[in-house]
Amino acid sequence: VRQQRWPLASEEYKRYGRQMIMPEIGLHGQLRLKNAKVLIVGVGGLGCPAAAYLAGAGVGTLGLMDGDTVEVSNLHRQVAHSTARVGRLKVDSAVEYLRALNDSVNYRAHPSHLSPEKAIPIFEQYDLVLDCTDHPTSRYLISDACVLTGKPLVSASALKTEGQLIVLNSPPRLPGDVNGGPCYRCVFPKPPPAESVLSCGEGGILGPVVGVMGVLQALEAIKLLTAKPVPTGPGWSMDFTATKPSPPAEPTRPTMLMFSAYSTPQFRSVRLRSRRADCAVCSAQASITRQSLTSGSLDYVAFCGVTTPLNTL
């Protein structure tokens, strides 16, 4: 009963103290994390470290979606799984690891692949989505569903010795609102030719390369979830940790972070375009709607799989 004076249990102050003493998080940020629901699509090389750090940080609800089972060839990079759990569903394997790390998170396992029909009803249960998948079809589908449900998206990918990360639909706005962040289709309106797409199975992947990108996804998610709103409500006055004003956030410009393990410099941040006036999903003239998605009339596999007639120079 005494506990009611405090917005967190004493165990939580202990567990999260090292991040709560920073002005960027504070008690307010910790409460926002606790109230947040994050969906991770894909529990592989990106999803494993992303889930570990989001669970560690105390995200209230963490959804994991993946239809695959753990294979031995995953284990050099998918560090939430284990040899003993080979053959089990990746979502179940990861939840076992995550519960041992932090049992106070509410884990939701979605043991199937994402489909256009399921995307919207599932995304609506969350506040933010991480794209940790490994194919253009899922990347377009996840981005479309994030725009249509108004969720910001932290999208990353990796192959061989390189990685890329973009925060999309941030801030999330209705289709047609030019102040919303660009979506995946704004940046890549046409899918790459199918024959140019390599998976990690085909092209190979260095574990720490995909690991770095997954950890950075967790970081961007935490930054988005804890970004300071205008201070209101009684909780604010209890934010004893905010002794210094936190630095003003730089205006969010859409950027892509590129990583290349063997290059100098290894990292490069590049400026991306804003929303595309003729984007098929986030513009005023969008053709992709909640209806077209849930009805299953959109064939993402065909969209990405058609081999474009080759008219080379």
Next chain:
Amino acid sequence: VRQQRWPLASEEYKRYGRQMIMPEIGLHGQLRLKNAKVLIVGVGGLGCPAAAYLAGAGVGTLGLMDGDTVEVSNLHRQVAHSTARVGRLKVDSAVEYLRALNDSVNYRAHPSHLSPEKAIPIFEQYDLVLDCTDHPTSRYLISDACVLTGKPLVSASALKTEGQLIVLNSPPRLPGDVNGGPCYRCVFPKPPPAESVLSCGEGGILGPVVGVMGVLQALEAIKLLTAKPVPTGPGWSMDFTATKPSPPAEPTRPTMLMFSAYSTPQFRSVRLRSRRADCAVCSAQASITRQSLTSGSLDYVAFCGVTTPLNTL
């Protein structure tokens, strides 16, 4: 018996296949990893992810050194531990996690803090060292011991929302050899005033910030361990994976990677100086020797702890 035709067991081809198909690693690199002995000093926010990805990659022998026990306040960032293992030695807790991930690695637990007397005999058992500690005293000691035993050092640090990484003594060369990479004392000849040093406990730390730095340490270690020597020996001809010549390695220039979670750009690579002609440990006029280290005549705490008389502007 049939297995003898192959340098790795079939389970190993499965487990490491996704990294072996890359020309940067190949069979040759995998064998080099398998024969390598890596020491991680500090099994906290940096050491946990670094150990996970090095174990995943199949480093043959992984030494973990730490005298601390797991606390609840560690768990938001030290993702190899678990709530059930609070109170246990960090080295034992981490080995339990790592064994579940990859049992074929030979784990060596060093359940104590590093001391000048112990450093040289322990470092001599390894090929490469990761500094994952959290204080200037250990940073100078580890660097000194790496120079004196000829081991390259991957040193990282993190605090609040920032991180730094430097590869030191790479290539490792005898004191006085100007072609060796700079050591920690070359870059920072004098320790910072004690009152300017903040620990993660005091200053706070965001989990993914230290996590990114730890994963990047594993990456630099893998790059150093698998760097291609001149092809010799019968093993080379079996490297069926090297279908393309790998790109020539860029000349190693000493650089520091700086990370700042809330800045744009987040990462910055800066050029560092080479070896210092009057460095106390790696130069021709070095005063620090194996003898002075092992005899215990060097007091690193006093070196770093003395509050310099303040002669401010």
Next chain:
Amino acid sequence: MSSTIPLAVEFTGGLELLFSNQRKHQISVPSSDSKGAPSNVGYLVKWLCENLIKDPRKEMFVLDHSVRPGILVLINDADWELEGEDKYELQANDEIVFVSTLHGG
């Protein structure tokens, strides 16, 4: 005009495999195209296809006379769509990066 423009061109995300497996290239391109107009990025792409690409699979770089879908063109660390796309006129020492998007995870 026979003057040239020095450029730093880089290929990443796997595109370097089409260009002698080399990421960074220091090149010089004619400062004007065959019609005498100042060279732009569209001209550079054509020039790369005629002079620098080593792999016969040119369609992995160019389709329908433009950079193929799934390749991001960066002009001095900005998406070329912020700079006028292929109409951007090349300046000395511009850094042009061609990035193939990755999909693995």
Next chain:
Amino acid sequence: MSSTIPLAVEFTGGLELLFSNQRKHQISVPSSDSKGAPSNVGYLVKWLCENLIKDPRKEMFVLDHSVRPGILVLINDADWELEGEDKYELQANDEIVFVSTLHGG
């Protein structure tokens, strides 16, 4: 001489706390010092202590008339020891970064 040199100065690794908790500062410093010599990085450090630092703990930035141990000074992304240390003469639009080394882990 009353001309000035525009510079981008940045403080990281916690040093920003001494400078109004702001990392990036666009400043202009006199192009020559009191003796008429071209302004160098040593002069800049003195100038920052007199004009930009807000925290009274100046000894966290400068000790014995030089940047305190544990601070790396970067001139255009290179350790200042590669550029002549405090003798480096400032150029317009130079980027000078002061980094406090971190020790946590």
